[in-house]
Amino acid sequence: MQKIIFDSIRSRVQKQILSSSIIAYRYSHTKQSNSSIVHDFNVISTSIRNSNLFSNHFHKISPLSWLKTLSKEKSVGLFQINDLSTPNGFHILAERAVQKCELLLDECFSSSRRKIVEILDEISDEICRVADLAEFIRNVDIDFSYKQAAEQAYGILHHLVEKMNTNTKLYEHAKQAYELGEGDETDQRVLKLYLIDFERCGIRLNEQNRLKYLQLNDDILHLENQFRHNAHREYKIPIKELPEKVRMRFHEKTITINSAHSNDDDENLREFVFRNYFRFDPEQEQLLDELLRKRYQLAKLCGYPSYSHRALDNTLLNKPEYVSNYLEEIMNAIRPLADRDIQLMQILKNSLHPQSNNQSVSPWDISRLEAIFKSEILKINIQEYTPYFSLGACMDGLNIIFNSLFNVTLNKQATAPGEIWHPSVIKLSVDHVTEGTVGYIYCDLFERKDKIPHDCHFTIQCSRRLKNGSWQLPIVVLHVNIPPSIDPNVPTLLTLGLVENLFHEFGHAMHSALARTRYQHASGTRCQTDIAEIPSQWMEYFVYEPRVVKLFARHYLTGQIIPDELLQRLHLTQNCFQAYRTQVQVACAMFDHAFHSQYPLSQPYDKIYSSLLTKYTSLPYISSTYPYLKFYHLVDYGARFSSYIIARSIASKIWNDQFLKDPLSKTTGEHFRKNFLQWGGEREPNELIGNMFSLTNKLTIDHMTKAITDEIKENIQKRDSLFK
Ligand SMILES: [Zn+2]
Numbered sequence: 144m145q146k147i148i149f150d151s152i153r154s155r156v157q158k159q160i161l162s163s164s165i166i167a168y169r170y171s172h173t174k175q176s177n178s179s180i181v182h183d184f185n186v187i188s189t190s191i192r193n194s195n196l197f198s199n200h201f202h203k204i205s206p207l208s209w210l211k212t213l214s215k216e217k218s219v220g221l222f223q224i225n226d227l228s229t230p231n232g233f234h235i236l237a238e239r240a241v242q243k244c245e246l247l248l249d250e251c252f253s254s255s256r257r258k259i260v261e262i263l264d265e266i267s268d269e270i271c272r273v274a275d276l277a278e279f280i281r282n283v284d285i286d287f288s289y290k291q292a293a294e295q296a297y298g299i300l301h302h303l304v305e306k307m308n309t310n311t312k313l314y315e316h317a318k319q320a321y322e323l324g325e326g327d328e329t330d331q332r333v334l335k336l337y338l339i340d341f342e343r344c345g346i347r348l349n350e351q352n353r354l355k356y357l358q359l360n361d362d363i364l365h366l367e368n369q370f371r372h373n374a375h376r377e378y379k380i381p382i383k384e385l386p387e388k389v390r391m392r393f394h395e396k397t398i399t400i401n402s403a404h405s406n407d408d409d410e411n412l413r414e415f416v417f418r419n420y421f422r423f424d425p426e427q428e429q430l431l432d433e434l435l436r437k438r439y440q441l442a443k444l445c446g447y448p449s450y451s452h453r454a455l456d457n458t459l460l461n462k463p464e465y466v467s468n469y470l471e472e473i474m475n476a477i478r479p480l481a482d483r484d485i486q487l488m489q490i491l492k493n494s495l496h497p498q499s500n501n502q503s504v505s506p507w508d509i510s511r512l513e514a515i516f517k518s519e520i521l522k523i524n525i526q527e528y529t530p531y532f533s534l535g536a537c538m539d540g541l542n543i544i545f546n547s548l549f550n551v552t553l554n555k556q557a558t559a560p561g562e563i564w565h566p567s568v569i570k571l572s573v574d575h576v577t578e579g580t581v582g583y584i585y586c587d588l589f590e591r592k593d594k595i596p597h598d599c600h601f602t603i604q605c606s607r608r609l610k611n612g613s614w615q616l617p618i619v620v621l622h623v624n625i626p627p628s629i630d631p632n633v634p635t636l637l638t639l640g641l642v643e644n645l646f647h648e649f650g651h652a653m654h655s656a657l658a659r660t661r662y663q664h665a666s667g668t669r670c671q672t673d674i675a676e677i678p679s680q681w682m683e684y685f686v687y688e689p690r691v692v693k694l695f696a697r698h699y700l701t702g703q704i705i706p707d708e709l710l711q712r713l714h715l716t717q718n719c720f721q722a723y724r725t726q727v728q729v730a731c732a733m734f735d736h737a738f739h740s741q742y743p744l745s746q747p748y749d750k751i752y753s754s755l756l757t758k759y760t761s762l763p764y765i766s767s768t769y770p771y772l773k774f775y776h777l778v779d780y781g782a783r784f785s786s787y788i789i790a791r792s793i794a795s796k797i798w799n800d801q802f803l804k805d806p807l808s809k810t811t812g813e814h815f816r817k818n819f820l821q822w823g824g825e826r827e828p829n830e831l832i833g834n835m836f837s838l839t840n841k842l843t844i845d846h847m848t849k850a851i852t853d854e855i856k857e858n859i860q861k862r863d864s865l866f867k
Contacts, residue, residue, distance in 0.1 A: 197538030200555060200569070202634045202699070218561025221289075222276070222585070222603055222618060228561055230292035233277065237296040240269045241303055248307075251316055259320040260334040264607065264662040266307065267337075268615075271663070272604055274300045279601045279620060284593035285564045308344045309353065317341070329825055333662045336824065339457060345445055352444060359441045366434040367778040373427045374775035377401040378419055386411040403770070404510040410502075417507035421768035428772060431738075431748065438781065439742035450739040454782035458671045459789060459828040460844075463740065466785050469844045470733050473788070474759045476852045477729075480722035480859060481761040487862075488512045488720070491520075506762055509723070516719050520865065521712045528713060529636035531696040531705040534588065534625060537642055540695030541649050544685055548812025549657065550576040553584070565591070567627075573656040582606070582617040582656030588645075589635075590624040598623045598644050600651035605663035617667060619655045621648050634699050639713060642686050650679030659821040670824030672783055674831065676790035677797070678820060684798040687714045688806050715865070718858035725788070725855065726760050732785040733759070734771055739782035792847035793832060795854050800836065 218228040226232030247266045250256050273296055280293035307313065320326075321334050345356035378400045382393050389412045403420040405413045438450040447453040451463040460466050488504045491512050496502070504512070517523045542553045556570045563570065567589050573582045585603075587594070601620040609615055623644050628635040637645065654675070655667030668675045685691050689710045696705040733755050738744070744751060752771050756764040771777070776784050801811050818834040826834070832842050 196542065196555065198533065198535030198634075198697075198699075201533065201535035201538065216560040219559040220561055221280075221564065223559060223562050224276075227276075230286070230288040233273075233280075233289075233292035233296040234299075236273045236276075237299040240273045241299065243269045244303060244307070248310075248313065251313055258326045258330055259317050260326060260330045260337065260662065263317065263337050264333065264664050268605070268607065268663050270300055270304060270307075271602075274304075275602055275604075279603060282595050282599075282601070283564055283587070283622075284591055305357075308341065309346065311346060314338070314341045314346045329661055332825060332827070333665050336457075336664060343445060343453070347446075348444065356441065356444055359437050359444065363434065363437050363441065366430055366437065370427065370430045370434055371775045371778045373424065373430065374773050374778075376424075378422075380419060386415055389415075403773070404507065406511045406514055410496075410505075410508070413507040413511065414505065417505075418765070418768055421765075421770045421773060423767070423769050424772050428748065428769070431772065431777070434777075435738055436742050438739065449741055451736060451782040454739065457828075458783070458786065459673045459793075459832065460785070461828075463736065465844070466732075466736055469789070469847065470729055470736065470785060472844055472848045473792075473851060474726065474729050474733070476848050477722050477725055477855060478759070478761070480852070480855050481726040483859065484720045484723040485761045488516075488723075491516060504762065506765060509720075513720055517716050521715055521719070523712055523716050525638060528705070528709055529638060530698050530700065531709075532637040532639075532642055533634040533699040534637060534645075535634060536695050536697055536699065537637055537645055540685075540691070541646070543694050544691065544807065545573075545653060547807035547809060549653075549816055550809065550813075551581065551657075552576075556583075573653075580616065581614075582619070582658075584652045584656060585618070585620045587620060587622050588625050589627045594624065595622075596624055598648055600648055600655070600668060602655060602668065605666040605669065606655070606658040606660060607663035607666060608661045614659070615663065617655045617658055619652050619667075621652045623648050636699070639686065639716065643683050646682040646686050647679045650682030651675070653682075654678040654820055654823070657816055657820045658823050660823050660825045662825065665822075665824035667823045671786070671828055672780070673786035673789045673793075674824070674828050676787055677794050680791050680794035681797055681802075684794070684802070685806065687717050689714070691806050715858075715862055718855075719862055721858055722855045723761060725851065728788055730756060730760055731774060731776065732788055735774070735777055735780060735782060735784035738771075738777070788851075789847065792851045793842075796842075796846065796850035797835065799850065799854065 219225065220227035220232065224232070224236070226235045244266050247262050247269070251259060251262050256262065277293040277297045277300070280289055281297070317334060317338060321331065321338060324331065326334070345353050348356055379397045380400060381397050382390055382395065385393065385398070389407075389409050400416055400420050403417050405416040407413055407416075435450075442448075442450040442453040445453060447456075449463065451466075455461050455463060455466060460469055485504055488508065489501070492504055492508060493499075493501055495515065538553070545551050545553065552574050553571045554574055556572050558568075558570050563585065565587065568585055568587045571584045571586060572580045573584065575581050590596075599622045601622060603618040603620060604615065606617040607615045623641075625635060625637060625641050625645070651668055658667035660666045663669070689707065692710060693704055693707075696710075697703060698705075734752050737751050737755065738748065746754075748771060749769060752769075753764040753766075756762075780786065797815070801814070802808070805811065815835070819831055822831055829841055832838070833840075836842060
C-alpha cells in the first residue's frame with residue numbers, strides 16, 4: 144500500500160464483513176513454560192523440521208506458470224460449493240438462505256423452540272455464509288459475471304438483514320430470553336452480543352426515528368466512501384510550481400504526487416512533496432465534517448453520549464475516558480524515547496549535509512533518514528538478505544511455528560476444477576495431531592493487476608458447534624500482495640516487510656482456524672478489533688526472533704542458514720525508530736478519538752490536530768498542512784483507531800511475558816490457544832485477557848503502557864550500542 148505519513152500503521156484493516164450476525168453490516172472490516180528451548184525444538188516432528196513442502200512448491204511458481212489456464216473440466220464450484228459452478232448459483236444460494244431464515248424465524252416464535260440464541264446463530268450463519276462469500280467475490284479478480292451475481296446476491300441479503308434487524312417481535316423475544324437467563328454463561332454472552340447489534344441498529348426506536356436511523360446510516364456509508372476515495376487522491380502538479388532549484392531535473396510538464404514522502408536527496412523537493420500532498424482540500428474537510436456530524440447524530444439517536452461511546456462499547460477499554468488516559472499515558476512514557484530518535488536522526492542529517500548549519504529534522508526527512516540509517520549504518524541490502532526469505536521458506540517457517548505451538552500442520556491440498564479463482568491460489572488444511580482437520584485456509588498470495596492492494600483476511604465460513612456435537616469447519620481466505628518472481632530460475636523472495644505482512648495475516652488465519660466457539664457469531668476474528676489484532680501482531684514477533692528464523696531462513700540456492708550477524712542487523716532495522724513511529728501512531732489514535740467526541744467540536748479540526756501534535760510529539764506541526772484529511776483510517780476504524788495500539792500493547796506483553804523465554808514452547812502455545820485463540824468473542828475481552836495472564840485483577844493501563852515502553856527501551860539500547 145501507499146506510504147503516507149501515517150503508515151507506519153499497517154493498513155491491514157482486517158475485513159470482518161457482514162458481521163456474522165443477522166444484524167449489522169460491520170466493516171472493519173484475540174503459564175509460563177518450564178520446558179527448555181532445546182526440549183521443545185526437539186518436539187517438532189523431524190518430518191516438519193526437514194520438510195521443504197512449501198519451498199519445493201513455490202520454487203517453480205512464477206507468472207509464467209500461471210499461463211496454463213485453469214482446467215476446463217466440469218467445475219465443482221468455488222470453494223467446492225456445487226451451486227457456485229456457475230455465477231447463477233449465487234442467486235440460488237441467496238434465495239435458499241432467505242427461505243431457511245423464514246423457517247428459522249418461525250421457530251423463534253414457536254412454543255417448542257430451541258434456545259433462541261441457537262436459532263439466531265443459525266439465521267446468522269445462513270446469511271453470512273452467502274454474504275461473506277459475496278463480499279469476497281466483490282473484492283477479488285474473478286470473472287465479471289461472478290461479481291455481478293455476487294452483487295445481486297448481496298442486494299437480496301441486504302434486504303433480508305434489514306428485515307431481521309427491524310423485527311421488533313424477534314428482538315423482544317430475544318430480550319425476554321436474555322432477561323430470563325436462558326441458557327448458560329456462553330449462551331447469555333452471545334445472546335447479549337446479538338441484542339447489542341439489534342440495539343445499535345435502532346431497534347428500540349419508534350418508526351419515525353428508525354427511518355431517520357436508516358437514512359443516517361445510508362448517508363454515512365456514502366460519506367465514508369467519498370472520504371476514503373478522496374484520501375487516496377493523487378495530485379498532478381505543473382512543473383512550473385516546483386521549487387526553482389529542482390525544476391530543471393524534470394522534463395515532463397507535470398509530476399504526480401501520490402505520497403507525502405519522497406526519498407529524494409534534495410530537501411526542497413521533499414518539503415514540496417510533503418506540503419502538496421497534505422495541502423488543504425476544502426471538499427475533503429467538508430466531507431469530514433459531514434461524516435462526523437452524521438456519526439454523532441446516529442450515536443445520539445441510539446442513546447449514546449457520543450460516537451466514541453458507541454464505537455467503544457464492549458471493547459477492552461470500553462469508555463472514551465479510559466482510551467484517553469491510555470493514549471496520554473503512553474504518549475508521556477515514550478516522549479523521551481521519541482526525542483532520542485529525533486536526536487539520532489539529527490546527527491544523521493547533519494552528517495549528510497554538513498554545510499546546512501544543523502537544520503532541524505522535519506517530517507519530510509523521516510523516511511529518507513530511516514532508509515539511510517538502514518542502508519548506511521546497518522548495511523542492510525535487499526540483495527543480501529532476501530535470498531534467505533523465499534516464499535516457500537517462509538511458509539515452511541510458519542508450518543514449524545504452528546506445529547511446535549499448536550500441534551497442527553499446514554498441508555497443501557489438491558484443488559478440484561473450479562474450486563479456486565486463480566491458478567496461483569493454494570488451499571491448505573490445518574491438521575491437528577489428534578483432532579484431525581480443524582480448518583481450511585485458501586492462500587491468495589501474489590500481487591496481480593486487478594486484485595485489491597490491501598492485505599486482508601476474509602472469512603468464508605465460521606467455526607461453530609453443530610447439533611450432532613461435531614464442528615462446522617472454518618474456511619478463510621488469506622489475501623496478501625507479494626510481487627511474484629519474474630525469473631523462472633529464482634523463487635519469489637520476500638522483503639522483511641512482506642514477511643511481516645504474511646505472518647500478520649497468518650495470525651488472523653490461525654485465529655479463525657483454531658476457533659472453537661459454540662456460536663459462529665463470536666468465532667475467531669469475529670470479535671472486537673482490539674482483540675482481533677492481537678494474534679496477528681503477536682505473529683510479527685516471530686519474524687525477528689533469531690531462534691525461530693534460523694529454523695527456516697535458508698538461502699534458496701545454497702541451503703545455507705541465515706548468518707547470526709545478518710539476523711541481528713535485520714532485527715535492528717525493524718526497530719530503528721520505533722519510538723517515533725509509535726508516537727505518530729498514537730497521535731493518529733488521539734485525533735481520531737478527539738474528532739469523534741462531540742459535535743460540533745470546540746475548535747476547528749486543524750486546530751485540534753495541530754495542538755495535539757504540538758503537545759505530544761517530538762517534531763513540530765507543519766503549518767498549513769492537513770494530514771488528517773488523508774487519514775482514511777478515520778473511515779474504517781472510526782473512533783477505534785486506538786484498538787491497533789491497544790492490541791500491540793497486549794501482543795507485546797504476551798510475547799515478552801510468555802513466549803520470549805521459549806518461543807516455540809508447546810505448553811505456552813497450548814495455553815494461548817486454550818485461553819485466548821479458541822474463544823474469539825465468546826468471552827468478554829477483559830476475561831479473555833485476564834485468563835491469558837492468569838490475572839485476578841484487570842490488566843491496567845499501566846501494565847499495557849509498560850509493555851510497550853519496555854520493549855521500545857530495549858530496542859533503543861540495542862540500537863544505541865552500535866554508536867558506542
Ligand atoms: Zn490485522
